[in-house]
Amino acid sequence: MSSPAPSPAARLRAALPDWLNDPKVWRTEILGGLVVALALIPEAISFSIIAGVDPAVGLFASFTMAVTIAFVGGRRAMISAATGAVALVIAPLNREHGFGYLVAAVLLAGVFQIVLGVLGVAKLMRFVPRSVMVGFVNSLALLVFMAQVPEMRDVPWPVYPMIVAGLALMVFFPKVTTVIPAPLVSIVILTVITVAAGIAVPTVGDRGELPSSLPVPGLPDVPFTMDTLTTVAPYALAMALVGLMESLMTAKLVDDITDTHSSKTRESIGQGVANILTGFFGGMGGCAVIGQTMINVKVSGARTRLSTFLAGAFLMVLCIVFDPVVSDIPMAALVAVMIMVSVAAFDWHSIAPKTLRRMPAGETGVMVITVVFVLTTHNLAVGVVVGTVTAMVIFARRVAHLAEVTAVADPDGTSVVYRVTGELFFASSNDIVGRFDYSGDPDHVVIDLSSAHVWDASSVAALDAVETRYAQRGKTVEITGLNEPSARLHDKLSGELVGGH
Numbered sequence: 001m002s003s004p005a006p007s008p009a010a011r012l013r014a015a016l017p018d019w020l021n022d023p024k025v026w027r028t029e030i031l032g033g034l035v036v037a038l039a040l041i042p043e044a045i046s047f048s049i050i051a052g053v054d055p056a057v058g059l060f061a062s063f064t065m066a067v068t069i070a071f072v073g074g075r076r077a078m079i080s081a082a083t084g085a086v087a088l089v090i091a092p093l094n095r096e097h098g099f100g101y102l103v104a105a106v107l108l109a110g111v112f113q114i115v116l117g118v119l120g121v122a123k124l125m126r127f128v129p130r131s132v133m134v135g136f137v138n139s140l141a142l143l144v145f146m147a148q149v150p151e152m153r154d155v156p157w158p159v160y161p162m163i164v165a166g167l168a169l170m171v172f173f174p175k176v177t178t179v180i181p182a183p184l185v186s187i188v189i190l191t192v193i194t195v196a197a198g199i200a201v202p203t204v205g206d207r208g209e210l211p212s213s214l215p216v217p218g219l220p221d222v223p224f225t226m227d228t229l230t231t232v233a234p235y236a237l238a239m240a241l242v243g244l245m246e247s248l249m250t251a252k253l254v255d256d257i258t259d260t261h262s263s264k265t266r267e268s269i270g271q272g273v274a275n276i277l278t279g280f281f282g283g284m285g286g287c288a289v290i291g292q293t294m295i296n297v298k299v300s301g302a303r304t305r306l307s308t309f310l311a312g313a314f315l316m317v318l319c320i321v322f323d324p325v326v327s328d329i330p331m332a333a334l335v336a337v338m339i340m341v342s343v344a345a346f347d348w349h350s351i352a353p354k355t356l357r358r359m360p361a362g363e364t365g366v367m368v369i370t371v372v373f374v375l376t377t378h379n380l381a382v383g384v385v386v387g388t389v390t391a392m393v394i395f396a397r398r399v400a401h402l403a404e405v406t407a408v409a410d411p412d413g414t415s416v417v418y419r420v421t422g423e424l425f426f427a428s429s430n431d432i433v434g435r436f437d438y439s440g441d442p443d444h445v446v447i448d449l450s451s452a453h454v455w456d457a458s459s460v461a462a463l464d465a466v467e468t469r470y471a472q473r474g475k476t477v478e479i480t481g482l483n484e485p486s487a488r489l490h491d492k493l494s495g496e497l498v499g500g501h
Helices: 008-015 023-051 055-072 084-097 101-118 121-127 128-151 159-176 180-196 226-258 263-281 289-301 305-320 325-327 332-345 351-358 361-377 380-400 427-434 457-471 484-493
Strands: 406-407 415-424 446-455 476-480
Touching: 008 406, 023 055, 023 084, 023 180, 023 289, 023 305, 023 332, 055 263, 055 305, 084 351, 101 121, 101 226, 101 263, 101 427, 121 226, 121 263, 121 361, 128 159, 128 226, 128 289, 128 332, 128 361, 128 380, 159 180, 159 332, 180 289, 180 305, 180 332, 180 457, 226 380, 289 305, 289 332, 361 380, 380 427, 406 427, 415 427, 446 484, 457 476, 457 484
Parallel strands: 415 446, 446 476
Antiparallel strands: 406 415
16 A cells, blocks of 8 residues: 655655754754844944944844845855944045945945956965964954953943853853853843843943834935946945955854855855845945854854844844834843853964964964954954965965975086976075086086976076076086976976076
C-alpha cells in the first residue's frame, strides 16, 4: 500500500532551510534583532547630529539600510545602518549646499559602490594582512568605548551605578539562562527601575524626537545639471569607498567569528543597492556597523538574515508605535551594552605579553599603526589603508633582502657564472646591479636565473643595466634559466625601458 502524499504544508516545510523550522533559531534571531534595534536608535540620532540633519533622517537610513541589506547583502547576520564615518564624509556637503545635495550624494555613492562591486574591488581584501585586521578590530572596540565616554560626563550620579548594574547583568545573567539575550534583559530591567522610581537620568527621548510615520520615497530637490554632479561626485566617491571598506572589513570579521564564508562582491553590490534605496527614501546613507553587528553575532548569537531584517523592522516599529516607551529607555542601559560590546570585540590575546614576545616586531608595529591612525582620524578606512601600505613596505623590505647573487668562475678562467636566487622586483632588483665585478670578470658572463623570478619592469631594467655595464667593457652577457613568465616579461621589455642602457 503506497504512503499518502505529503500535504502542501509539509512540502513547504521540507523546501525551507533547516533553521526556519527550528524554534530556537527563531527566538535567537528575533531577540537579537530587537536588541540591535534598541541599540541603533541613539546611535542613528547621534550620527544625524554629526551630519547636521534631523534625527528622523538617520533613523530612516538605519531602517532602509538594514531591511534592504538583509535581502541583497553578501554576509548573513551583519547589520548595516547609518554610521559615523559616512556622516563625517557628507556633513560638509550638507552644511555648504543643503540636504538635497546630501541625498543626491547618497544616491550617487550607491551607484559607485555597485560599479566598484562589479569591477571586483572586493578582491582587494586579500591584500589586507592579519595584523591590519587585528588593528582594525582593536581600534573598532576602542572607538565604540570612546563614543560612550561623553555619555558618562556631566551626568547625574545615578548614571554610574546604573551602568555598573547593566554590566553586571550582562556578565552574570547568561549563567542563569541564555534563552533571552542578556543585553535585552539589562535594558528592560534598568528602564523599569528608572520609570518606577522616577530617577532623573538622560534618556533616549532626550537625544531627539523619534519619527511618527514611515519615510516617503522621492527624488532629491536639486537641479539635475553638470554643476550638481561635479559638486556631489567627490563626496559620493569618498562615501562609497569608506562605506565599502568598513563593510568588507566587518564582513571578514564576521566570517572569522562564525567560521563561514560570505560573498564580498555581493556585499559590495548590496551596499550600493541599499544606499540607492536609502537615498530615495530621504536617508543619509550608511554601511555596515561593527558595534551592532557584534551585538547581533557575538552577544546574541544570531546567524541569519532574519535578524538583520528584524533589526530594521523593529527600529521603525519601536519609533512609531512604541515611541513613549522607547523614549524612556535610560542612556545608561545602552551605554552599558556598548561597553560590553567593546570589551568583547577587543582582541585581548593580541596584547598579551606572551603574544608580544613571540610576534615579529613588524607585525606588532603594523597593528599599532593601524590603531593609532584610526583613533587619530576617527576613520577606519584611513587606518586600514595606512596599515596595509605599511605592511606591504615591511614585506617588500624583507623580501628584498632574500635576493642573492653568487659567482662561480670556470676553471679555465674564460667565463664566470652568477647564480641569482630570490624574487626580483622593484625593491630587490636595484641592489643586484652592484653585485657584479664588471672590471675583474672575464669576457663571457652567464647570469643564471633558474632560481629567481622576474616580477616587474624595474627588474628587467636592472638586468639591462648589468648588460650595459659589461658591454661598455667589451664583455658579453648570457642570461639563462628564465622561467616562462619571466622570459615573456624580459623579452617584451628588454631594451625598451628608458634608462635601461
